[in-house]
Amino acid sequence: MWTPLRQPVFRALWTASAVSSVGTWMHDVGAAWLMTSLSPSPFLIALMQAASSLPFFLLALPAGALADVVDRRKMILWTQGWMLIVATLLGFLTLANITTPWILLVLTFALSLGSSMNMPVWQAVTPELVEKEELPQAITLSGIVVNLSRSIGPALAGIIIAQAGTGAVFLLNAASFVGVIIVVYQWRRTPQKSGLPTERFIGAVQAGIRYVRYAPTFQSVLIRTSAYILFASALFALLPLLGRRELKLDAFGYGMILGFWGIGGLAGAFILPKLREQFSIDKLVAGSSVLMGIMLLALGTVRNFYVVCALMLLVGIASLSCMVSFSVSAQTAVPTWVRARALSVQLLVFQGCMTLGSLLWGAVAQRTSITVALTSAGVGLIVGVALTARYRLRCAEKLDLRSSLHWDQPTNVFEPCPNDGPVLISLEYRIDPANAEEFTKAMQALSQIRRRDGAIRWGLYQDLSDPGRFVETQIVESWAEHKRQFERVTNSDRLIEERVRAFHIGEKPPKVSQMIYSKYTDGQGLRQPCG
Structure with a gap:
């Protein structure tokens, strides 16, 4: 599992992203906790998740097109710089007690704009840094970063909020972007050369849409991703409310719940390679999705802090197994030339379902109860496994997407201009x-x-x-x-x-x-x- 770390650039980016990911989870806990302090409305609290997800829905495809036609290194520098500025602004406004629910939502939206532009290019860069056979391990290592930071970040955020307030958490998150900027600035990426002119932006977007429209293997990945996220988003949206209103936790207790989620994901990262040897990726995703559905059913009724922590361990294992499997399937289902655009479509589906699910389950919880919302989502997740079973993920792993370059160019009397056509x-x-x-x-x-x-x-x-x-x-x-x-x-x-x-x-x-x-x-x- 650790072999990709032998690559110096991947190792440096992986380390920097680990620090930044800790800052991100600290920020998420601080923002969610601050919103519960500023407003008791379940809808506004769920709207925080929607504000984080909506920019991905709006900008994922344009971001993917840009990542395929511009220098990916420069694009990462710009997006990281934007997030540094927004996080710093939110930190100072919060320290000055100026932040209101709507200011928090607007700046959360702005921060997510940077993240939505950054994520497609970041995902597309990973296959450039490791060999194809190391890609599942590299994505699993990225999952370790997410879950390790989910274990550390929330606990740190709870301590810092208790001692210095949420403004300090936001400023520490801003500082975490600096490491990524330094590493990416020092990276001497070799751009891929082509004798053809660079694709135009609109044409690149159209080419990305056209590719996804006629790529059934990749469409299967999108269907399975949406079936999972639409219902799993209930936990992302309602967990702050579950912790504060139902379990009566303080910031540190809420951070502990997220910490156990992260520990479960970290354990899943070590278990996943063994599971991949024993089960096909389709069986692995189906089993993990059913486990996640059962955990939602349990969280809908259990109100004991220690039992909830134990359940979150299993949530971490299930969620990491699903997300890594979806990511590996997506990256192996598309060739290099369109990878960022295709991954941005997956990101669009992911965040679109996250936004829709957050609004849906937030509205259900407000009209009924958290128990009804989580129970309904759990049942939906389990039923979704049966309904989407015919969309196979294993096919993507069997594709050889290297350029064959076997076409012979017919002899022409003259060479047209690049933009001539049709x-x-x-x-x-x-x-x-x-x-x-x-x-x-x-x-x-x-x-x-x-x-x-x-x-x-x-x-x-x-x-x-x-x-x-x-x-x-x-x-x-x-x-x-x-x-x-x-x-x-x-x-x-x-x-x-x-x-x-x-x-x-x-x-x-x-x-x-x-x-x-x-x-x-x-x-x-x-x-x-x-x-």
């Missing part, structure tokens, strides 16, 4: 008419790849006068986007292409034609070359 690409196949139906079915899998990697339109046509002649067509919005398709096709895609080509009976490979939309000519019927 481009029409056609491939002509010779198929035995007796195999036409099977060929058509095989082409449907290929059509998803074409659309996923850049085609805005795709079609397969059969010649009425020659039933053995099939023509595949696709339209790509620009010449540059078509050239990017050559780099985007993966080894797993190549296997699907080979299954399709096996139906081709011609002596030569399928004929490929590239045609570009004609806007103007040189007066002799020939299109002028670029430049």
Whole structure:
């Protein structure tokens, strides 16, 4: 599990993120505790979670697009600097007794803006720092950071709040960003080079959406993630209220509950590698989700502090197992060129369900009781496991998403400008008419790849006068986007292409034609070359 720490840059970033994560959990406890002091409304308290989650829902996809087209190192520096400023402002306002419920919500929202811009690029950087076979261990180590900080941060926050107030907690969180900024500033990242122009922002967003739309393996990850978070969010939203109103705890006692949650997650990080050897990732997620649902049912009725602490240990194990599994599945289901955008969509789904769930369970608790809200969420989580079982996560681990670079570039008379287009690409196949139906079915899998990697339109046509002649067509919005398709096709895609080509009976490979939309000519019927 510790092998990724042999990589110096990963080790430095992991250490800095551990310190920053402690500060984040201290801040979360301080903010939640301050809100319960400023307002007794369950809805406002649940709105804190919504204020933290909503920016991810709004900005995750744009942040992912930026992370795929700009220097990721610089983007991390900017986002960390923004969070440093906001946390410092909130700290000073709280020390001056100026903070109100709405100021706290606004600055929580602002801090989450920085985090929502930072998280996609941070996740996309991890595969750059370790080998592919070390990625599950690297993500588990990140889970250790989260849960270790969840163990330490809340307890420290409880002590500091009792001694110096919540303002001091906010300022310490601000200081924790400094370490990350220093480490990232010193990192000499080697950017990936390409002979093609950088994708435009709007085009990058569209490419990310198009990829997710036609990537069923990644869609399975999103469905399983949403089914878990929508109901598990009840605990995130209502735990402050459970601690203060139902268990009558002070800040230190509430921090202890979160600390046991973190200890459970830390234990889960050591248990998880053994579980992965014994069970498939689908069985692991299903079992952990059911365990989380049972814990919600228990927390809905138990009001003994020590029993709640014991339950939170199991919550930590279940939540870490699910979140690490979802993260590994997402990262192994997408190639490098679109990784930040795809992960940002997962983050959007995660935070969107967190926001919706927080509002839902907060409203349920206000109209009924915390017991009803947690019990309903527990039942929903268990039922969700059965309803989403057919969406498999294991498929993502079997994909080889390295660029195959096996396409041959046809000989062209001239090279169009990168932004010229649209481009029409056609491939002509010779198929035995007796195999036409099977060929058509095989082409449907290929059509998803074409659309996923850049085609805005795709079609397969059969010649009425020659039933053995099939023509595949696709339209790509620009010449540059078509050239990017050559780099985007993966080894797993190549296997699907080979299954399709096996139906081709011609002596030569399928004929490929590239045609570009004609806007103007040189007066002799020939299109002028670029430049």
